[in-house]
Amino acid sequence: MTSPQEPTIHTLDSTVIYTNTWLTLREDHIQRPDGSHGIYSFLDKPDFALIIPMENDGFHLVEEYRYPISRRTWSFPQGGVPDSPSPHATAHTELAEETGLTAAHMTALGHLDNAHGITNQRLNVFLATGLTPGTPHREPTEQDMRQNWFPRTDLEQMILNGAVTDSCSIAAYTLLLLLNPPR
Structure with missing residues (x-):
């Protein structure tokens, strides 16, 4: 079993790109461990x-x-x-x-x-x-x-x-x- 860890990537802000009954597409602006910035897009879906x-x-x-x-x-x-x-x-x-x-x-x-x-x-x-x-x-x-x-x-x-x-x-x-x- 893994234990909870401190996130190594930090979310700076989050934008909902699209949403419907089944899912939400998010685009997060992130900061990586080395301080560089980027985006991470992912689907937010119920279990x-x-x-x-x-x-x-x-x-x-x-x-x-x-x-x-x-x-x-x-x-x-x-x-x-x-x-x-x-x-x-x-x-x-x-x-x-x-x-x-x-x-x-x-x-x-x-x-x-x-x-x-x-x-x-x-x-x-x-x-x-x-x-x-x-x-x-x-x-x-x-x-x-x-x-x-x-x-x-x-x-x-x-x-x-x-x-x-x-x-x-x-x-x-x-x-x-x-x-x-x-x-």
Whole structure:
């Protein structure tokens, strides 16, 4: 665990360049340790939950078209809920919305930084077990979403062959493996 540190880069002023419902683009004028000045632009985004729904030594994944990369890709369910009371509540909501599954147990595995060079957004990783099927209630942006269960060996092969390229899903799976190695 790292301890809080004195910032080595100091913010002189900050300007909001653009904002919408999902993000704020900021441009900060900064001073580096050697005294030189510069700018640092980054996205200010709310944190989100990523859920690893596990049962029978396999995992439920969702697949959807991702506009920025112009292709469909598989990942673990994930997302944010505006005004959610907690990351735990967000995890339950996102799991149910995207997959229809409800979890008897939602275990927090940890927190990860999401693209820490361009955003302050963090993801809260949860393991969902004791799953009960139900009907998904997807948002309009998720209307093309599909879901499927994959055995652990298939998931790992999908990561290796590029069917799963979402860095958050791969990092979350690594965290799961480090905390709970397969038997």
